[in-house]
Amino acid sequence: MNDLDFSFEDSPWEAFLRTKRAGDTVSAANLLTMLEEESEQAVEDALQALEDGGLNLDVSDLPKAPGSGAAALRLRQEAQLVEKGLPLEELEPNDPLRLYLEEVAQLSPSGNEQALAAKCAAADERAMETLTNLGLHRVLEIAKDHVGLGVLLLDLIQEGSLGLWQAIQGYREGNYAACRDYWIRFYMAKAVFLQARANGVGQKLREALEDYRAVDERLLSELGRNPTLEEIAEAMHISPEEASVVKKMLDDARLLAQAKKQPEPEEEKEAEEQAVEDTAYFRMRQRILELMSVLDETDAKLISLRFGLEGGMPLSPEETGKRLDLTPDEVVAREANALSKLRSER
Known part of the structure; x- marks a missing residue:
């Protein structure tokens, strides 16, 4: 092990995902709140962890903000069209969505997809083309389920088509239809998730959590x-459904906190082994401190705060910046330079 191969405590989103198993469903609202102050790289890592772990991303609990402007108007129009069954005559003749729907309508909607998938696993290119054309009908059906969540229908179809191709290329055995639907939904959910983050939904959800706690405590006292739930919703001026989403996020956060506090059985039984681990940890910390002696006082403090080296929880760039009178961007830049300097000292 080299000198810098030490690990820090999991971030909230990492700890949250570690509680999940393949096939489990992750609340997009929960995950978005945990990632609200994280970097874009952390968001990419979280989505990759979902993909690698075979987890489902449930975006149904994300708020449906009406928004404004041309994009919001188009989103409302598409939601209305889906409710009517997507009648082509209500779209302009040269509308890209109409042109795409007309093209898909000409493709055959039926075929033995399971048999074709088996041929695709053997690298049969003609079977891949046929299976792709068949799958585009399913992409459209699943895209309808995601309308109204901030992403235009044609963009949902594009993302779903990427998921379809991932399913076809990655299929080896088992139920192809289940594999196909998983990847189509995952790619669409990822697009909805990233759009929600870009729209600042994470910050709004975090504020909703704080408001919920405050209202709950005030009403309890009064x-x-x-x-x-209805009384809390009324006091927050939101619907009971929206309040239910916030309550579930709070409940999940409490369960996660409790799980982190519970000691592992082995930790209780093997005190002697723990003492050895503590000694190793002490030596590792000493080595870290020696390495950090090459940094100036501000950068050393910054690294300690960011990674919780002083015994506390790791702080976000914003929290660290407040402690050191730096902007979040300055914290990120100085952290990168400091880590680069530490690596050169190994």
Whole structure:
């Protein structure tokens, strides 16, 4: 092990995903809140972890903000069209969505996809083409389920088509239809998730969590009992459905916190082994401190705060910046330079 191969405590999103198993469903609202102050690289890492772990990303709990402008108007129009069954006559003759729908309508909607998938696994290119054409009908059906979540229908179809191709290329055995639907939904959900992040939904959800806690405590004091979900929703001026989403996020956060506090059985039984680990940890910390002696005082403090080297929780760039009177961008830049300097000292 080289001198810099030490690990730090998991970030909230990493700890959250570690509690999940293949096939489990992850709340997009929960994950988005945890990643709200993280870097774009962390967001990419989180989505990759979902993909690698075979997890489902549920975007149904993300708020449906009406928005404004041409894009919002188009989103509302598409939602109305889907409710009517996507009648082509209500779209302009040269509308890209209409042209695409007309093209897909000409493709055969039926075929033995399981048999074709088996041929694709043997690198049969003609079978791949046929299976792709068949799958485009399914892409359209799944895209309809995601309309109204901030991404235009044609963009959803494009992302779903990438997921379809991932399914075809990666299929080896088993239920092809389940594999196909998973990848189509995952790619669409990822697009919705990233759009929600770009729209600042994570910050809004974080504020909703804080408001929910405050209202819950105030009503408890005023009523002398636990308030109902409807009472909290009314006080927050949101719907009971929206309040339910926020409550679930709070409940999940509490469960995660409890899980992190519970010691592993082996830790309770093997005190002697733990003492050895503590000694190794002490030596590792000493080595880290020696390495950090090459940094100036500000950068050394910055690294300690960012990675929790002083015994506390790792801080975000924004929290670290407040401690050191730096902007988040300055924190990120100085951190990168400091780590580069540390690596050169190994």
